[in-house]
Amino acid sequence: MQDIREEILLFMEEGRQKEAEALAAGSREATEFFEAQKLLNATLPELRVPLTPDSLLRKIEFRLIEETLKAEEEPTFAEKLRLWLRPMASLSLPLFLVGAGVLLILLKSNQSRVNYYAYKVKSHVVYLLDRASSAKDILVYLLDRASSAKDILVFFFDKNSDKVSETIIKKDKNVKKEEEKRWQVKSDKNPRVLLCSFPSYRA
Amino acid sequence: MSSSDSGKLSQSREQNAQPLRSREMEFDQILQGAKNHDRGAWQMLVKEYSHRIYSYSLNFSGSRQFAEEATQEAFFRIFKSIDRIEANPKIFELYLYKTAKNICIDNYRKHKGEHIVEEQDFMIPKWDPDYATKELVWRALNSLPQEERNLMIMREIEGLSYEEIATMENIPLGTLKSRLNRIKIKLAEILQKLEKRG
Numbered sequence: 001m002q003d004i005r006e007e008i009l010l011f012m013e014e015g016r017q018k019e020a021e022a023l024a025a026g027s028r029e030a031t032e033f034f035e036a037q038k039l040l041n042a043t044l045p046e047l048r049v050p051l052t053p054d055s056l057l058r059k060i061e062f063r064l065i066e067e068t069l070k071a072e073e074e075p076t077f078a079e080k081l082r083l084w085l086r087p088m089a090s091l092s093l094p095l096f097l098v099g100a101g102v103l104l105i106l107l108k109s110n111q112s113r114v115n116y117y118a119y120k121v122k123s124h125v126v127y128l129l130d131r132a133s134s135a136k137d138i139l140v141y142l143l144d145r146a147s148s149a150k151d152i153l154v155f156f157f158d159k160n161s162d163k164v165s166e167t168i169i170k171k172d173k174n175v176k177k178e179e180e181k182r183w184q185v186k187s188d189k190n191p192r193v194l195l196c197s198f199p200s201y202r203a
Numbered sequence: 204m205s206s207s208d209s210g211k212l213s214q215s216r217e218q219n220a221q222p223l224r225s226r227e228m229e230f231d232q233i234l235q236g237a238k239n240h241d242r243g244a245w246q247m248l249v250k251e252y253s254h255r256i257y258s259y260s261l262n263f264s265g266s267r268q269f270a271e272e273a274t275q276e277a278f279f280r281i282f283k284s285i286d287r288i289e290a291n292p293k294i295f296e297l298y299l300y301k302t303a304k305n306i307c308i309d310n311y312r313k314h315k316g317e318h319i320v321e322e323q324d325f326m327i328p329k330w331d332p333d334y335a336t337k338e339l340v341w342r343a344l345n346s347l348p349q350e351e352r353n354l355m356i357m358r359e360i361e362g363l364s365y366e367e368i369a370t371m372e373n374i375p376l377g378t379l380k381s382r383l384n385r386i387k388i389k390l391a392e393i394l395q396k397l398e399k400r401g
Binding site: 005006009032033036037039040041043044045046047048049050051052053056057059060061063064065067068071072 | 250257387
């Protein structure tokens with residue numbers, strides 16, 4: 001049946017209506033298919049709309065006029081870039097120097113990455129830093145990770161000398177040292193980020 | 204609309220299609236004008252091509268309101284991307300249809316294929332003498348999955364050639380032809396079922 005229908009379709013596509021009809025005459029289903037196809041061929045092209053309604057033409061034109069006006073007022077990308085860069089011009093050299101400095105610090109560091117574990121202690125995030133090689137590394141890393149923190153108290157552990165030392169970026173008076181190797185956050189007024197390094201934790 | 208008018212329609216399509224399609228140099232100038240935000244150029248593009256998008260969107264959705272919105276949206280998108288459009292009227296036309304298709308399919312997905320058309324918004328007016336036949340055929344077309352419907356609209360309603368559709372849809376020509384044949388057989392079956400249901 002599928003083959004007959006495809007043949008009927010082929011004849012109709014080629015404009016050979018009579019051959020299609022003759023082929024379809026062989027069975028009721030084929031005839032019904034032929035009639036349905038004839039109806040589709042006659043009706044589908046009539047569904048095409050040859051003209052856009054005038055009201056729609058006006059709406060489109062109006063919208064395009066609006067967009068044209070917007071485009072004319074809006075600065076080009078080159079102009080936007082020039083406006084953005086203008087205030088930066090006076091800062092460009094200092095910024096370059098700072099950037100270069102940070103890059104040098106990072107490159108000079110013995111450690112290519114700072115490993116850490118993050119824990120939630122009450123409402124604070126505690127980062128345990130492992131084997132940070134220098135306070136400068138911590139500082140750079142901190143500034144990147146916890147820039148929104150108001151007070152940051154940093155401890156780092158020198159594994160080789162078994163010594164805990166601390167670098168205070170901003171002193172937190174609410175942190176109580178309870179024992180030598182453990183620090184607890186005392187109250188909710190503590191800094192949002194507390195970073196510390198514990199000798200018992202290793203990456 | 205009687206069948207004798209369909210001959211006039213296809214003739215009018217050719218008349219409408221010829222002016223810019225055949226005069227590539229003029230199209231190139233108009234497109235360049237459009238890229239320079241020349242309003243006259245845009246007016247010509249809208250006048251020449253908007254009915255293609257409108258017709259496609261209307262047949263895809265059945266809704267006059269949606270078709271109007273889709274046509275406006277399509278030209279808005281074309282406006283935004285005009286700098287990237289090639290100065291070839293045929294390619295531009297295919298690009299228009301592709302834009303219309305994307306808008307229609309996005310809308311179809313948004314409504315999860317159940318976009319109900321209000322009677323007063325339906326694409327075929329009640330006073331059309333062939334309303335019953337057209338409505339039946341459209342319902343059959345609307346029963347097809349969106350991709351099949353898209354191909355049928357482009358081929359059987361908008362009259363694009365197999366080659367144009369194959370280019371647009373990035374399908375091999377042979378695959379497209381056999382796919383369309385299967386869709387036509389399926390559509391005829393749907394129509395027969397709808398007719399029997401009454």
